[in-house]
Amino acid sequence: MNIALVLVASIFLNTNLLLVERAFYVMGTILEFKLYCEDREFCNKAISDAYSEVKRLDDMLSNYKEDSELSEVNSVAGTGKIHVSPEFIELIERSLFFSNLTNGAFDITLGKLIELWRQGQQSKVLPDSETVKKTISDCVGFDKIKLHSKEELIEINSQCVSIDFGGIGKGYAIDRAVSMLKKKGVESGIINFGGEIFAIGAPPGGSGWRVGIHNPLNSDEPLSFIEVKDMAVSTSGNYERFFVILGKNYSHIIDPRTGMPVETVPSVTVLSKSATDADALSTAISVMGKDKSADVLKKYENAGLLIVTKQKNGIFIYKDSFFQRFEVRNSSPH
Numbered sequence: 001m002n003i004a005l006v007l008v009a010s011i012f013l014n015t016n017l018l019l020v021e022r023a024f025y026v027m028g029t030i031l032e033f034k035l036y037c038e039d040r041e042f043c044n045k046a047i048s049d050a051y052s053e054v055k056r057l058d059d060m061l062s063n064y065k066e067d068s069e070l071s072e073v074n075s076v077a078g079t080g081k082i083h084v085s086p087e088f089i090e091l092i093e094r095s096l097f098f099s100n101l102t103n104g105a106f107d108i109t110l111g112k113l114i115e116l117w118r119q120g121q122q123s124k125v126l127p128d129s130e131t132v133k134k135t136i137s138d139c140v141g142f143d144k145i146k147l148h149s150k151e152e153l154i155e156i157n158s159q160c161v162s163i164d165f166g167g168i169g170k171g172y173a174i175d176r177a178v179s180m181l182k183k184k185g186v187e188s189g190i191i192n193f194g195g196e197i198f199a200i201g202a203p204p205g206g207s208g209w210r211v212g213i214h215n216p217l218n219s220d221e222p223l224s225f226i227e228v229k230d231m232a233v234s235t236s237g238n239y240e241r242f243f244v245i246l247g248k249n250y251s252h253i254i255d256p257r258t259g260m261p262v263e264t265v266p267s268v269t270v271l272s273k274s275a276t277d278a279d280a281l282s283t284a285i286s287v288m289g290k291d292k293s294a295d296v297l298k299k300y301e302n303a304g305l306l307i308v309t310k311q312k313n314g315i316f317i318y319k320d321s322f323f324q325r326f327e328v329r330n331s332s333p334h
């Protein structure tokens, strides 16, 4: 599996802290923990609890599991108000916030479009434009969701709407895992969850965690190195997951307004204090492209952007000033 970001190994001297590393397979990808602790047992217990939390969220938010809360909601869409858990409400609220912020570039109601492109891959036939248009008008659009937050009710006004948390769920799960680790007293560690990273504190003797940003054009050579502390780093890229139809790769990130997979943005990395927000923003900016992302990042402050775009005359890499503040020259620690 191609992990979007490369964690850079660091060697630290003069420390009594132990590095404990463990990895799990959950939400269809690898969840990797590296924690520094004085006591191995303490680290192991903290990691097990954080993993259980992510697993619990997977059981709730997966659209592959028939008995998840999400599958239940999707199966009764269009039948009136449904009672859901406060966490479910919270994630829907955050998702709708990003739909509004990005003029619909980010939209969790695009499940049926994803299904359409997946079917295209299976049948080896590109989805035709009429079917795409009809799917959008009948089954896609964040305005089809109505929340009654206080009453913990959700109302979806069309039967064929299918919610997909693929663009935000891993970030949300990381935020939960990090808050659990911090409550337990973990002060130094890094989590890598298939393209979503969170750096807790700094490694012993260091001022931050060194992270290499995957280069979508050359996997041997990271695009940039950053040093981050208490920060989420989210990368969305079409080099990791895509649909293959008639020998051509189509990104798994789709513009919910046109139904078409993203073609001109191979990779986007967003830095933010919140992994949920970084996750949603990196998916949204993949759809919006560089120019429109500036308006969004003006409103959403304290986020950094690195974007790779494909243009007529070549590939361009843009890093905003917030991102550049965290850049370091190379992978060697300190």
Ligand code: AMP
Residues within 6 Å of the ligand: 105, 106, 107, 108, 110, 114, 164, 165, 166, 167, 168, 195, 235, 236, 237, 241, 252, 253, 254, 255, 256, 279, 282, 283, 284, 287
């Ligand atoms: P990420 O890797 O975080 O960019 O998420 C990609 C996943 O998010 C896809 O596999 C879809 O499940 C979902 N997705 C694709 N396009 C969008 C979009 N425009 N808005 C919200 N979710 C999306």
Ligand code: MG
Residues within 6 Å of the ligand: 166, 167, 168, 234, 236, 278, 279, 280, 281, 282, 283
């Ligand atoms: Mg995302």
